Amino acid sequence: NAGVMQNPRHLVRRRGQEARLRCSPMKGHSHVYWYRQLPEEGLKFMVYLQKENIIDESGMPKERFSAEFPKEGPSILRIQQVVRGDSAAYFCASSPGRGLGAFGSGTRLTVV
Amino acid sequence: QKEVEQNSGPLSVPEGAIASLNCTYSDRGSQSFFWYRQYSGKSPELIMFIYSNGDKEDGRFTAQLNKASQYVSLLIRDSQPSDSATYLCAVNRGSTLGRLYFGRGTQLTVWP
Numbered sequence: 001n002a003g004v005m006q007n008p009r010h011l012v013r014r015r016g017q018e019a020r021l022r023c024s025p026m027k028g029h030s031h032v033y034w035y036r037q038l039p040e041e042g043l044k045f046m047v048y049l050q051k052e053n054i055i056d057e058s059g060m061p062k063e064r065f066s067a068e069f070p071k072e073g074p075s076i077l078r079i080q081q082v083v084r085g086d087s088a089a090y091f092c093a094s095s096p097g098r099g100l101g102a103f104g105s106g107t108r109l110t111v112v
Numbered sequence: 113q114k115e116v117e118q119n120s121g122p123l124s125v126p127e128g129a130i131a132s133l134n135c136t137y138s139d140r141g142s143q144s145f146f147w148y149r150q151y152s153g154k155s156p157e158l159i160m161f162i163y164s165n166g167d168k169e170d171g172r173f174t175a176q177l178n179k180a181s182q183y184v185s186l187l188i189r190d191s192q193p194s195d196s197a198t199y200l201c202a203v204n205r206g207s208t209l210g211r212l213y214f215g216r217g218t219q220l221t222v223w224p
Contacts (some may be wrong), residue, residue, distance in 0.1 A: 043200065043214040045212065093210070101210075106155050
């Protein structure tokens, strides 16, 4: 039974481009959390989604960031017009219920 | 005041010793407490959680919680070089179960 799958593992974008990060939850899991880990900082909550619903997005920056978890397919974290400050590791976790499950291996975004 | 504070370390102990990691939190309403281990370049993995005052033991790991002092600790007995990692303390305040507030982590090195 595969764990939480994130892709790509590494993503390089130029300033101003868009970044799309994917998270495929474990089979049967309908809850997804996204966290960001900036260099030298702790993990910070971004958004909590259930299938087709955003439950809590209070940790998302107000602009340029969006997330979705469609009925079919992976959860997507989208960052428009990336800036160097967006360079970080982005982790998602899935669970069958409301608690936080295991993290995926993460996507390391580098903005050049 | 940060939500969760940890000594950044680094903490260095010899193999076989007890490593003691400490964490304080600011919100008295915090309900559950977690310790994660993160190897360099990897995702965090849950090693312990605790909800009630007192001690909780799991193998070589003991988590200790004192809600009156708003203090959580993790003891690692018989430390091994493979325990060398960054240890993240996290708390949940109960509103969104999977929304955890993380400290910046304590880097532990166990030398042979």
